[in-house]
Amino acid sequence: MSKGFTTCLWFDGEVEAAAAYYVSVFKDGRIGRTAHYTDAVPDRAGEVLTVEFEVNGQKFVGLNGGPEFRFSEAISFQIHCDDQAEADRYYDTLVGDGGEESACGWVKDRFGVSWQVIPPGVIDLVTDADPGRAARATAAMLTMKRLDAAELRRAADAA
Incomplete structure (x- = not known):
């Protein structure tokens, strides 16, 4: 089995x-x-x-x-990346050649499949035990299409 x-x-x-x-x-x-x-x-x-x-x-x-069924954002695949360069590579590749950007690191590839491209540390920032840090990181994330981990850290650390 x-x-x-x-x-x-x-x-x-x-x-x-x-x-x-x-x-x-x-x-x-x-x-x-x-x-x-x-x-x-x-x-x-x-x-x-x-x-x-x-x-x-x-x-x-x-x-x-x-043609009976189409993909939707209701299902997506998360790509947890080792560094920002890897996240940028996946993001650019999936958006390129007919894909499309969305918000908060989400992209749709040319076949209509949705992906979440996640640089390292992003999940930790938006779920930080300090509610203020989590809120600042989340607010910054909501303004982004491509997630920038360094920018999210700066936002989380701003007081």
Whole structure:
């Protein structure tokens, strides 16, 4: 019996491109099995049905399900980064080539999947045991699109 979860992402004909994209964005990515529609679905027979892939130790299966469902911000993936440079790289990569910025470190990639790009220390700042520090950091965060950990620390420390 396998442990853990596999996240299934529903695409409309873009599953191969999406899997290749995510494997290129994240370290240690790999593409696994690809399955095709069979004659059981005659109008789609031979088309790619699913692509298994793994990035950052997280297992995914991409499904070419069709146009019925779209991604929304109700589900997002958090990327906890080792430093600001890594956060900036992920942010720029995910926004680039058709993605879009949102607020507070959230971005949507070109496939419509939402991500939260989190530099180190940000969560600690906005949940600081000192309510004043947490409030100042949170107020600063709410003005940002791309999170800047150094700026959030300065805001938290301002009295």
